[in-house]
Amino acid sequence: MQRRTLMKAALTAVALTSFQATSALAENTVLKIGFVGVTSGPAAAWGISNQRSMEARAAWINETGGYTIGGTTYDIEIVSFDDQKDPKRAIAGMEKMAQEGIHYVVGPNVDDGAAAVRPVAESNGIMYFPYAFPKSLYQAPASNAVLGMVANYQSGPSIYKYLMEEKGVKTVAFIAANESDPLSQRDGGVEAAExxxxxxxxxxxxxxxxxxxxxxxxxxxxxxxPDLLVLSGVSPANAPQLIRSARELGFQGVISTETAQDAGVLAEGAGDLANGFISVGGASTPELASPMMNEFVQRYTDMFGEYNDESNTKVYALEYILETLKADPAAITDVDAFKAAMDTFEAPNPYMNGDAKLRYVGMTSFGQRRQVAVPLVVNVYQDGAFETLFVAEVD
Amino acid sequence: MEQILANGVYLGSQYAMIALGLTLIFALMNVLNFAHGQMYVIGGFVTYTFYGQWGVPFVLALFMSCVTLAILGALIERFLFAPVIKGSSREESTMLLAAGIAFFLDAVILLVFGEKQRGVPKIVDGVFNYDFRLIMPYDRILICVLAILSIVAFIGLMQYTKTGRALRALAQDRTAAQLMGVNVDRYSMIGFALGAMLAGLVGGLLVTITGVNLGMGGPTSIKAFMMVMIGGAGVISGAIWGGIILGFMEAIGLALLYQYGDITYLLIFVSLMIFLAIRPQGLMGKPWG
Incomplete structure (x- = not known):
């Protein structure tokens, strides 16, 4: 008898718990945002920092009651797909997003993947935010891709000019991995330097x-x-080894790159040899990071055990998508409305101190607003942390 | 020229060590262990954790890498490969199992150690510089010496110990070895553990130079297969020669062909294709397997 009572109580508790869980999940409508990028293999760090940034931000939004767009409050669900840096897989990933009725996707991380998914995105009404630099993705007649970061042909000239004026740099050497992204970045860098x-x-x-x-x-x-050694399109995995080898071979000049790096990885892999290394980052240095950025870093760290400095840039794409949808709620299912909103969209940048704005740029590089205005923060590594060298804007 | 030779010796010694474990497992069990690279990565991460994170002396951390991988290898052989080999005569069964283990270990590495590149403090500071004609950091020289000593110790173990003789007998003829009283199950497990331990040892040694990251496993396995194919699958001395040849080809190609872009590996692959077309069993392998 006692056992039967216990079983009934347990069953009731299970039923009530399930009901409560279902009620909590069903409280808000779910808005799915996709991610198609590389989360395995040698370049996994690029995509994982993307995916985890989105997941950390989505969890934060959901925990604090959801995100209100046009009077409806949504829970944000991130749907992820590992394209393994393979264009065929990227296409499959974008098709999966289309099948799930997703209209906004972050990624892919590399040039060939971003180019490969273009037909799928355009035919299925998907706006996507690649981290790839070919201008053809963002210039008319293309209109569904939005560059999620600062391109090397935008940051490179600023860095080279700074180094010419401040450090007297006169000669430069480029080294790149034998892949499409780093090679195209090298070619762009050579052109800009010349x-x-x-x-x-x-x-x-x-x-x-x-x-x-x-x-x-x-x-x-x-x-x-050379006075300056540029590591074109270098991945965070390779940067410390390249720096270390160059210094051990006696190189005394400046080393720079136009990709985002992680201070912890540089500290472990190259130690003091990485001092003076210049890279492009986001709003992470203490003087630039807003309280919201600091909280994001803390939440990311709590969720995944360790922060990745690359997420200083990767945090922006999801914020842009949500803020633009808020600006025109019709865009939730209509990407043409999203495109129209991009021309006039402006909102406060919650991750930076001061009066920085979220807005779409790219008129000079692409002839249309198809780039998120991520701050061009040029960092220098010094004793285990990044210091801001200078901040610029892309128009 | 001095720099090319030094780079060749250094690359060759580390490549030979990577290939040794793979070829040992192939020789004993006819298993192409696609997870060899992942075992190398785990070895690197174990040394990173003990030496880089917890401050344990490097030698002890290296020992922990060896022990961890030896245990992991023994468990994999005992509970995965041994049952599959007994239950299936098709070679692709073990290949698929090895590929599955590689994917599984990749996922475990991501969960336990994360996606970032990891590195450890240098074990020796300073750079040897001979008139700018030969530049070699002292830690690379030390690792190169340790790798060569490890190879010599491994050869000694295989040649002069009872375990080594049993493993060689097993590699030559499994049935005959069994008829001579060799406990095949036990020595298969020991052999697999030894192969995995070699992967752990080289991973632990090289983390001090190259660091370690999640994505290194697959490419490491591919390079190891190349060396084994050059030297002859399942032949210990062949793996060593394969590693040395690949190391020197890389060092010479990178030094002399840099102005033509990255064609070193293109030429290496073309050479490998031509070589295998002429001598499919590799340098020291037998045509009959």
Missing amino acids: ALGLEVVSANVTYQVDTTDFTPVLTPVMRAQ
């Missing part, structure tokens, strides 16, 4: 993306004795 009057002393040296020992790769570059 336009500024820098002498390019080496630009042919490339390396396999899975290279683990860079001493043999860098030896011929060091013979050219």
Whole structure:
């Protein structure tokens, strides 16, 4: 008898708990936002920082009651797909997003993936936010892709000009992985450097993306004795090894890149040898980060155990999508309304101190507003942390 | 020229060590262990955790990498490969199992160690510089010496110990070894554990130079397969020669062909294709397997 009573009580508790859980989930309508990017293999850090930024922000929104767009409050659900840096998989990922009725997708992370998904996105009414630099993705007649970061042809010239004026840099060497993204970034960098009057002393040296020992790769570059060594499109996994090898080979000049890096990874992989390394970041340095940015970093850390500095840039895409939907709620199902809103959209940038704005830019580079206005924060690594070198804007 | 030779010796010694474990497992069990690279990565992460995170002396951290991987290898052989080999005569069964283990270990590595590149403090500071004709950091020299010593110790173990003789007998003829009283199940497990331990050892050694990250497993396995194919699958000395040859090809190609872009690996692959077309069993392998 006692056992039966206990069983009844347990069953009732289970039923009530299930009901409560269902009620909590059903409280708000769910708004699905997609992510298609690389979360496995050597470049996993790029996509995982994307995915985790979105998941951390979505969890934060959901925990605080949801996100209100046009009088309806939504819980945000992130639907992720690992494209393994393979264009065929990226297409499959974008098709999955279309099947799930998703209209807004962050990613892919690389050039060929972003180019491959374009037909799927355009035919299924999907706006996507790649981290890829080919201008054709963002120039008319293309209109569904929005560049999620600052391109190397925008940040490179600013960095080179700064180094010419402040450090007296006159010669430059480029080194890139033998892949489409780094190679195209190298070519863009060479063009920008030559336009500024820098002498390019080496630009042919490339390396396999899975290279683990860079001493043999860098030896011929060091013979050219450049003032500046640019690591074009370097992944966070390769940057510390390249810096370490270059310094161990006796290189005394400046080393820079136009990709985002992680201070912890540099500290572990290169230590003090990474001091002075210049890279592009987001609003993370203490003087720029707003209280909301600090809270985001804390929540991300609590959720995943460790923050990734690349997320200083990756945090923006989801915020742009939601804020733009808020500006025109019709855009939730109608990407044409989203495109129309992009031209006039403006909202306070919650992640930066001061009066920075979220807005779409890209008129100079693409002839239309197809880029998020992520602040161009150029950082220098020093003793385990990034310091802001200068801040610029892309128009 | 001095720099090319030094780079070749350094690359060759580390590649040979990576290939040794793979070829040992192939020789003993006829299993192409696609998870070898992932085992190397786990070895790197174990050393990273003990030495880089917890401040344990490097030698002890390296020992922990070896022990961890030896146990992991023994468990994988005992509970996964052994039942599959007994239950299926089709070679693709073990290949699929190995591929599955590789994906599984990748997922475990991501969950436990995260997606970031990891590195550890240098074990020796300073750079050897001979008139700018030969530049080699002392830690690379030390790792190169340790790798060569490890290879010599492994050869010694295989040649002069009872376990080594049993493993060699098993590799030569499994049935004959069994008829001679070798406990096949036990030595298969020991052999697999030894192969995994070698992967852990080289992962632990190289984390001090190259760092370690989640994505290194697959490419490491591919390079190891190349070395094994060059030297001859299942032949210990072949794996060593395969590693040395690949190391020197890389060092020479990167030094002399840099102005033509990244064609070193293109030429290596073309050479490998031509070589295998002429000698499919590799340098030291037998045509009959």
